[in-house]
Amino acid sequence: KSGFISIIGRPNVGKSTFLNRVIGQKIAIMSDKPQTTRNKVQGVLTLDESQMIFIDTPGIHKPKHKLGDFMLKVAKNTLREVDVILFMVNATEPRGKGDEFIIDLLEKNETPVFLVINKIDQVHPDDLIGIIESYKDKYDFAEIVPISALQGNNVERLLETIQSYL
Numbered sequence: 001k002s003g004f005i006s007i008i009g010r011p012n013v014g015k016s017t018f019l020n021r022v023i024g025q026k027i028a029i030m031s032d033k034p035q036t037t038r039n040k041v042q043g044v045l046t047l048d049e050s051q052m053i054f055i056d057t058p059g060i061h062k063p064k065h066k067l068g069d070f071m072l073k074v075a076k077n078t079l080r081e082v083d084v085i086l087f088m089v090n091a092t093e094p095r096g097k098g099d100e101f102i103i104d105l106l107e108k109n110e111t112p113v114f115l116v117i118n119k120i121d122q123v124h125p126d127d128l129i130g131i132i133e134s135y136k137d138k139y140d141f142a143e144i145v146p147i148s149a150l151q152g153n154n155v156e157r158l159l160e161t162i163q164s165y166l
């Protein structure tokens, strides 16, 4: 099994930290799935039974700047082409404009979207419920997975869950 995964989320939620933790190989791509040139490969994780190819979603990283129609289309197309979208949010901050921007962009995407709540090492478990609630109604997430990309909590479980969607 192999598939493409895109991690989206506003700056500083921990996307790079997560990628750095999970990525084994940085460049090589060994999937037979079609790959469009505009999708930049960020890294490849090769496990016994599967391969996860993490790709960049152009246009998603600068929600502060108004996106041109073209970039918006590129971003939306990329999100349609991947197998799993990880929408990463910060457990220590309330839902904000940057999050709204991305939720709007997701629209009614056919691709399964996971809500990945990162930095749970920084919040009390009791507070996690409120955080989940604040996102839950905004989108029909396929999975909701709290993690700590920094400490590794639940990261293995997230990878297993992704695997089950490939």
Ligand code: GDP
Residues within 6 Å of the ligand: 009, 010, 011, 012, 013, 014, 015, 016, 017, 018, 118, 119, 120, 121, 122, 147, 148, 149, 150, 151
């Ligand atoms: P990005 O902008 O989404 O790529 O975010 P980064 O990966 O650069 O992380 C931004 C900051 O958050 C860095 O200082 C990380 O060390 C920190 N960070 C990332 N993940 C976690 C986490 O799970 N827990 C804590 N406490 N900090 C984290």
Ligand code: MG
Residues within 6 Å of the ligand: 015, 016, 017
């Ligand atoms: Mg980053």
